[in-house]
Amino acid sequence: MANEVVFADAYERDLTKLAEYEATGGYAALAKARTMGPQAVIDEVSASELRGRGGAFFPTGRKWAFIPKPDQNPNPHYLVVNADESEPGSFKDNEIMARVPHRFIEGCLITAHAVEAKWVFVYIRGEYTRPYEVLVAALEELKGREDILDGVTIVLHRGAGAYICGEETALLESLEGKRGQPRTKPPFPAVEGLYRSPTVVNNVETMATIPPIIDIGGAEYAKLGVPDSRGTRVVSISGHVKRPGNYEIENGTSVRSLIYDLGGGITEDRELKAVIPGGSSTVILRYDEIDVGYDFNSLLALKTAMGSAGVVVLDDRCCMVQLGIRISEFYEHESCGKCTPCREGTRWMTQILRRLEAGDAEQHELDLLLDVCDRINGKCLCPLGETAAIAVASYVDKFRGEFQQHVDEGGCPFGESSPLHNVLAPVAMHTHSPVAVVPA
Amino acid sequence: MSELYTEVQRLKDSYPDWHSAMLPALRLAHEKHGYLSPDALRECADALGTTPAVCEAVASFYDMLHLKPIGRHMVEVCTNVSCALVGAQQVLERFEQELDISAGETTPDGEVTLRPIECLGGCGWATIVSVDHHYRTHVKPEDVSRIVQELRNGE
Ligand SMILES: Cc1cc2nc3c(=O)[nH]c(=O)nc-3n(C[C@H](O)[C@H](O)[C@H](O)COP(=O)(O)O)c2cc1C
Ligand code: FES
Numbered sequence: 001m002a003n004e005v006v007f008a009d010a011y012e013r014d015l016t017k018l019a020e021y022e023a024t025g026g027y028a029a030l031a032k033a034r035t036m037g038p039q040a041v042i043d044e045v046s047a048s049e050l051r052g053r054g055g056a057f058f059p060t061g062r063k064w065a066f067i068p069k070p071d072q073n074p075n076p077h078y079l080v081v082n083a084d085e086s087e088p089g090s091f092k093d094n095e096i097m098a099r100v101p102h103r104f105i106e107g108c109l110i111t112a113h114a115v116e117a118k119w120v121f122v123y124i125r126g127e128y129t130r131p132y133e134v135l136v137a138a139l140e141e142l143k144g145r146e147d148i149l150d151g152v153t154i155v156l157h158r159g160a161g162a163y164i165c166g167e168e169t170a171l172l173e174s175l176e177g178k179r180g181q182p183r184t185k186p187p188f189p190a191v192e193g194l195y196r197s198p199t200v201v202n203n204v205e206t207m208a209t210i211p212p213i214i215d216i217g218g219a220e221y222a223k224l225g226v227p228d229s230r231g232t233r234v235v236s237i238s239g240h241v242k243r244p245g246n247y248e249i250e251n252g253t254s255v256r257s258l259i260y261d262l263g264g265g266i267t268e269d270r271e272l273k274a275v276i277p278g279g280s281s282t283v284i285l286r287y288d289e290i291d292v293g294y295d296f297n298s299l300l301a302l303k304t305a306m307g308s309a310g311v312v313v314l315d316d317r318c319c320m321v322q323l324g325i326r327i328s329e330f331y332e333h334e335s336c337g338k339c340t341p342c343r344e345g346t347r348w349m350t351q352i353l354r355r356l357e358a359g360d361a362e363q364h365e366l367d368l369l370l371d372v373c374d375r376i377n378g379k380c381l382c383p384l385g386e387t388a389a390i391a392v393a394s395y396v397d398k399f400r401g402e403f404q405q406h407v408d409e410g411g412c413p414f415g416e417s418s419p420l421h422n423v424l425a426p427v428a429m430h431t432h433s434p435v436a437v438v439p440a
Numbered sequence: 441m442s443e444l445y446t447e448v449q450r451l452k453d454s455y456p457d458w459h460s461a462m463l464p465a466l467r468l469a470h471e472k473h474g475y476l477s478p479d480a481l482r483e484c485a486d487a488l489g490t491t492p493a494v495c496e497a498v499a500s501f502y503d504m505l506h507l508k509p510i511g512r513h514m515v516e517v518c519t520n521v522s523c524a525l526v527g528a529q530q531v532l533e534r535f536e537q538e539l540d541i542s543a544g545e546t547t548p549d550g551e552v553t554l555r556p557i558e559c560l561g562g563c564g565w566a567t568i569v570s571v572d573h574h575y576r577t578h579v580k581p582e583d584v585s586r587i588v589q590e591l592r593n594g595e
Binding site: 076085086087088089090091093094119125126127128129130155157158159160161162163174175176177178179180195236237238239240244245246276280310312314318323326327330333334336419420421422423424425426428429 | 454455456457459460461462463464466467497498499501502503504505519520521522524525526527528529532543544555556557558559560561562563564565566570573574575
């Protein structure tokens with residue numbers, strides 16, 4: 001962790017204080033950016049090869065360049081920051097906002113300058129009271145500092161509990177005061193975003209990475225990491241490790257090192273069974289697949305991704321069917337209901353998985369489960385249902401023997417000894433009449 | 441004019457388009473009324489210049505906005521994977537015992553509502569319990585009675 005960029009100086013000093021942040025050279029990158037002109041800032045960020053830290057890993061400079069110039073589209077431009085962090089396994093944006101609020105705000109202001117926006121909306125998940133309070137205090141300290149704000153208005157907009165509002169178009173709907181249901185794309189937000197105006201949507205960590213890039217220069221930043229995955233990444237490590245927490249790593253660090261060096265190894269020195277590499281939406285890695293770099297290309301070779309960088313470590317007591325149930329229940333609960341394959345499919349997935357766990361499932365239901373997953377894939381407006389299907393299908397794929405055992409033995413070989421046994425999910429609290437029950 | 445009305449006007453003015461004040465207004469009404477009662481929705485709608493139906497349609501989408509009465513205190517135990525892996529279910533069950541209710545219920549005196557909740561974005565500090573929207577980290581079953589005591593003492 002010698003190369004901290006996002007969290008630079010944050011462990012030694014209290015960077016929530018404006019004076020402390022400025023003492024470490026804070027807001028100098030903003031001043032520098034303003035001498036550069038918008039296009040030069042975009043070029044610098046493009047040179048850094050920074051890719052978005054929200055999950056989709058889209059090149060940040062390219063996204064900004066999509067914003068039409070004022071003569072092409074007279075509407076005002078908006079910057080919307082995605083601080084809705086709700087992906088199971090991810091808690092990095094939480095700590096970034098709470099620890100380096102000014103670096104985050106500086107990144108927002110540099111970005112606003114680059115895309116010529118006068119308004120910045122930070123859509124922060126409703127449950128995040130502390131990061132919200134830290135940001136309120138930080139903005140309070142900036143009152144009257146026109147040298148920093150330069151006429152830009154920053155609005156903190158609090159969500160009210162909905163994972164789907166992290167999807168950028170659902171977020172925009174929600175920010176416009178509606179139910180958070182995704183829009184059809186295209187048009188992309190860069191063309192028609194907030195109030196049908198050109199809008200850049202970026203993640204919190206993406207924003208906090210901008211000041212250091214402007215400070216050291218894009219080329220210097222690109223020396224960190226590996227091809228296609230430059231720079232650093234704040235990784236959230238949780239589950240069965242001795243030292244869970246957020247760690248800023250250089251991209252390309254091995255997954256083994258994340259678990260055994262940073263995470264300190266498996267709790268109670270048990271055996272590793274599996275690891276979810278990038279939040280609940282990603283394809284799971286088996287214990288024998290961890291000698292792989294934590295970067296885009298290396299993980300892609302294993303058909304998985306860094307996603308939102310939530311690394312969830314599971315020990316050998318965990319039942320993969322139980323994991324499937326809990327993940328499926330999450331997506332069932334969070335499906336916005338707009339697309340039928342996602343709304344019904346996630347519910348069907350849960351039902352079949354529950355039958356498997358209870359020992360009521362017949363052989364063909366294993367294939368039915370995969371068939372349901374397949375019928376969600378690629379058939380919805382947004383990736384929510386799709387990622388649920390891909391994740392659960394990967395549990396079946398990589399632990400087929402264990403799923404088969406549930407059928408053959410008429411029940412769960414792990415039962416209560418698995419920590420995921422009989423966990424009560426919020427979806428069970430909702431009494432919905434059975435619209436459609438999956439045919440057995 | 442009610443206090444809420446005045447505050448909602450201020451909210452509307454803080455956005456380029458007043459529609460964006462919907463969620464903050466609902467959150468405010470929720471806070472003032474304890475939940476989004478028919479009266480709260482009516483007041484919110486009047487302040488925004490829309491109808492209660494529109495407010496209710498939006499509110500019903502969001503997990504933090506309640507359309508039925510809830511307790512004065514809200515205890516939410518994260519039971520998503522990372523928390524479950526280190527014993528969130530046992531924490532939830534201990535709350536059920538201490539409060540003598542099932543998850544999803546409110547104590548008969550109307551003081552505390554208990555419910556499981558999806559990932560709160562604190563997985564590395566599991567188990568996360570959100571008490572009146574403030575996170576308690578590393579909660580173990582043995583911490584539960586103290587938390588309940590604090591709530592009962594009105595801390
Ligand atoms: C279901 C779903 C949930 C998402 N949740 C988040 C989130 O909480 N935070 C986030 O930054 N991006 C989230 N995304 C990705 C956003 O749609 C978008 O790609 C991202 O905010 C862009 O920022 P970036 O380019 O800086 O990564 C989510 C996507 C989907 C499909
Ligand atoms: S799983 Fe409990 S906070 Fe993320």
